[in-house]
Amino acid sequence: MLTPRQRVILGAIVEDYVRSGEPVGSRTLSKHIHISLSPATIRNEMADLEDMGYLDQPHTSAGRIPSQKGYRFYVDNLMTKRGIEPSTLAQLRSLFRQRMDELEDLFQQTSRVLSELTQYTAIVLGPKVYQERIRHVQIVPLGVPGRAVAILVTDTGHVEDRYVQFPEDTSADDVVRLVNFLNHRLAGVTVASLKSRMVQEMADELARILGRYEDALAILDELSQVASPPDKAYVGGTANILAQPEFRDVDKVLPLLSLLERTDEAGYVLPDVQGPGVEVRIGHENAIPTLENCTVVSATYSIHGLPAGRIGILGPTRMNYARVVQILEYVADAMTRLLSERLSG
Amino acid sequence: MLTPRQRVILGAIVEDYVRSGEPVGSRTLSKHIHISLSPATIRNEMADLEDMGYLDQPHTSAGRIPSQKGYRFYVDNLMTKRGIEPSTLAQLRSLFRQRMDELEDLFQQTSRVLSELTQYTAIVLGPKVYQERIRHVQIVPLGVPGRAVAILVTDTGHVEDRYVQFPEDTSADDVVRLVNFLNHRLAGVTVASLKSRMVQEMADELARILGRYEDALAILDELSQVASPPDKAYVGGTANILAQPEFRDVDKVLPLLSLLERTDEAGYVLPDVQGPGVEVRIGHENAIPTLENCTVVSATYSIHGLPAGRIGILGPTRMNYARVVQILEYVADAMTRLLSERLSG
């Protein structure tokens, strides 16, 4: 257990190091406002903190830097939220006051603003489609026989489309019948359940309508594909990583940038927690080894009380935790309100 | 004008430098197979080439490197295409042999493979929608009165959707009438013409159907927005830039990465040429100042004989021009064939 004095010293070291990026020495700390101890005393305390694993020393004659354990203790016990600076708050407010017709815009803009405000990398995951309810199904045949586009619209206004192939001799009438049937049977059903059991039981009915069982199955199979799009990730400010002194070295950033570049994998950077509140993963706490020197802070936003998607910030372990946590709290909250309001009445 | 011997020497310098990344000295060159001259002679020629601006010298006692003018001369007059290596060809063939249901996949995969093969950054621009013909229009009202999703499907299977707002008292019947009217009037029309004159003349007709003129205008205005989506850019291999020795310095890459990150601006990297063949822009020939030390090689792909979109490679001026040009020629050609074949009968 840490003594109150050790806690003050650890907190001061974390905050000083986050600000300056330089290892913190005992002399620097003794000048700190809330600490009126001589450098020697502080040295003793620092040696103890290092023994306990809260601090690291880059080399014998350097100051101390927080270890990952140190950051963890800071986040759990010492961090004080001072409220978001007015200018930041203003920028956030204006972001959510804009009229954004497209959901896509909202996510894109959010990731841009988040990365600008924090100077770290921001990741915004679009809402998971499979919880939404189907509002409309449409099939548009293209010029080529047997080829068409299937479109799914959910009650949130989310549109998914997919190129599908039909048996070549499917007639225009068949398509109309199919669309009517699907709309009748699927309206209000969640996307998730479309994939599973619905297909089975619908196949029989559909076979009656079309008069061909195999075709009915094939068509439904194609359609069910529409319902499982990959989660879309909006990544902003990847270039910001380079500005961080700990990533000035090209060899260290390369794996990180490669990871973020594949937007399909970028989603895995955010942990899959669905609870409320902000989640902080420091260094090795992340599942992905590439992130061993990074911290990922993430939060969940909801639609109508249901967790819908995640937003997060990726930066070095030397991160301004308090500020990032507060900003994410604000943004997750604002997105929850905006989306819930917009998508009901 | 360059003498034949000067041309041989310049060509050798370019190819040697592209391969090694080190300034080329006279001794190295004299060992070159096709050059049987003493270092001294070569030195004299190199001095002349430098005077004419084809070569640069990093410092007095270093070898020579090609200037941008030198690269330009090489590309225009000296470059010999030796044919793509078998292994590369195999990879390209297998890319286009895959079944790719979504156009999106095609562009994404192409940009990935291009960047992997070249180890540079690849940019693929999706086809310009406005040349395509409208196949189907759909409007799906959402739960909230006056809010709906408008969907446009083109004959290539391209789907555009947009959240739109209607007058709140628009009835379900009105929407059905509107959709029927639009499909009747717009089928086969190019997206481009929808924006311009169509709107004007349709407004009158629509007003008769709905019985309200202002609303008709408002609705058409919203719809015309759907028809002008930004060109979508698929950027792959941005991290590859870091692997290039000329961009090991973080300060030099940062502006480049920032540019590529904003995918809306990434499109501007490729010049807007619509002719056939491959375009090479070296250093300052690029419109964007950030690219002063980069070369952009680009090519156009077509659908049914009409230029549809562009693909390109971004790398340092020290680039393997012959190889990149050949690969782009191949890919543009393959995309043209694939898209034309797939989108007709």
Next chain:
DNA sequence: GATTAGCACTCACCGCATTGGAGTGCTAAC
């Protein structure tokens, strides 16, 4: 007249020693 051998010169780069300074650990005094 073109080519080449020879030579002095330049300059980046490497390794090495030197120095300064920030910071520590330890001990003894307060």
Next chain:
DNA sequence: GTTAGCACTCCAATGCGGTGAGTGCTAATC
């Protein structure tokens, strides 16, 4: 328990000579 003092450590910056690749120039050679 706290602090002053001191020897010690180690990084980072600086300076310096040696090395080698490469050049430009001149004079000899073909």
